[in-house]
Amino acid sequence: MAGKVHLIGAGPGAADLITVRGMRLLQAADAVLFDALVQPEMLQYCPQAVLIPVGKRCDKASTAQRFINKMLVDAAHKYARVVRLKGGDPMLFGRAQEELAALDEAGIEYEIVPGVTAALAAAADSAISLTRRGFARNVLFATARVGEGEQTSDWLKPVLAADTTVLYMGVKQSAAIAAALLAGGMPPDTPLLIVENASLPGCREFPLTLRELPQAATFQLDGPAILLIGEVYRAKLALADEVRKAG
Ligand code: SAH
Numbered sequence: 001m002a003g004k005v006h007l008i009g010a011g012p013g014a015a016d017l018i019t020v021r022g023m024r025l026l027q028a029a030d031a032v033l034f035d036a037l038v039q040p041e042m043l044q045y046c047p048q049a050v051l052i053p054v055g056k057r058c059d060k061a062s063t064a065q066r067f068i069n070k071m072l073v074d075a076a077h078k079y080a081r082v083v084r085l086k087g088g089d090p091m092l093f094g095r096a097q098e099e100l101a102a103l104d105e106a107g108i109e110y111e112i113v114p115g116v117t118a119a120l121a122a123a124a125d126s127a128i129s130l131t132r133r134g135f136a137r138n139v140l141f142a143t144a145r146v147g148e149g150e151q152t153s154d155w156l157k158p159v160l161a162a163d164t165t166v167l168y169m170g171v172k173q174s175a176a177i178a179a180a181l182l183a184g185g186m187p188p189d190t191p192l193l194i195v196e197n198a199s200l201p202g203c204r205e206f207p208l209t210l211r212e213l214p215q216a217a218t219f220q221l222d223g224p225a226i227l228l229i230g231e232v233y234r235a236k237l238a239l240a241d242e243v244r245k246a247g
Contacts, residue, residue, distance in 0.1 A: 002108045003030070003080040005072060007096060009089040009115015010034070013224075014199040015041035017121065022113045030079035033072060037087030037224060039200070050079070065095055069102035076108045087224075089117040093143055093168050117141070119166035122195035122226050125203050132232045136163035144170045144177050160184050164230035171196075171216055171225040178213035181229075186210055191233035197223035207233060207240040 006025045011017035018026075026032065026045040034043065036055030043051060052075065054068045075082045090096045090112060103110050119141055123130050130139045140162035144155045159165045159181065170177050171194055182188060188211035196204045202223055208215065210229075 002106070003076045003078075003082050005076050005082045005084055005103055005108055005110040006113060007084045007086065007090045007099065007110060008113040009091075009117075010038045010042055010085050010087055011116040012088055012118045012121035012199040013037070013039050013197065014121075015039060015044070017116050017199055018042060018045075019113060019115065022115065025081075025113065026083055026085070028081055029083040030081045031075045032083045032085055033068070033075060034085040035087050038085050042085070046083070049083070065098055068095075069099055072099055073102055073106045073108060076103070076106070086115070087118075088121075089115040092117050092141060116199075118168065118198055118224065118226050119228075121198035122166070122193075122228060125195055125198050126193055126205060126228070126233075126236065128193070128232050128236060130164045130166070130228075130232065135232045136230055138163050140165045141168070142166070143168045144173060144180070156180055156184050159229065160186060162230070164228065164232055167227040167229065170227045171221060174216035174227075175214040177227070178210060181210055181213075190229065191231065191237040193228040193233045193236060194219070194221075194225055195228065196221045196225040198226065205236075207237045209237065 008022040008025060023045050029046050029049040031050040031052060032046050033052045033054045052071065054071060072084055084099065086094045100110065131137060140158050142155050142159055142165055144167055188209065190210040192208050192210060192213060194206040194216055206219060
């Protein structure tokens, strides 16, 4: 008889931002497969479990994902309580569907526990509401795929239409993203905010305009970073400008 798999959102990084349900399941797990984005502190909840790192950076080939699927199925054949711990929320940009399909195919039972996604942790750190009244009535969670030969319009159109956009996995491609947004007609003075290491002690914020976005390549970010776009960030930008001028 195969075990059961719990797909759990670890949250954005801080060990106490996992849900109580997620933590309890970790405490009872026999084996835990975890992502590169999962912080080591979180694994202190499951000293009893066999720890299986399945770190994969987002730009690696899909064979890596197939390998993870196989490891998950194998673990469920070996252990009764398997946890698949994924950064943020498992159902947002986390390849959860591929893993669930593999479990379905193998006839393995599973349950999903949501987590705090990076967008919401970044909003908390920035103290700017994603849906500030009078500025934004909708939020888009998106990712920009501007790799070679890929269409940029898939992500561009909704970003141009959204009040607030949270762009995952985009900061390394800042220059290409800025070029696409400007070409799409987004005003160069559109306020943006980059949040690095949301919820973690090394959290940093960079308010900037769309025109300045290509400079993000020089920020020397060493943790995960997310790009927020929208009028809600204008006040923060103005404040940063004042500080810059005074300094
Ligand atoms: N499922 C995850 C997202 C995985 S994609 C979630 O719901 O949050 C990975 C991307 O998430 C990173 O490239 C980065 O853009 C963002 N991210 C994850 N953790 C982050 C953090 N602590 N601070 C800022 N961005 C983060």
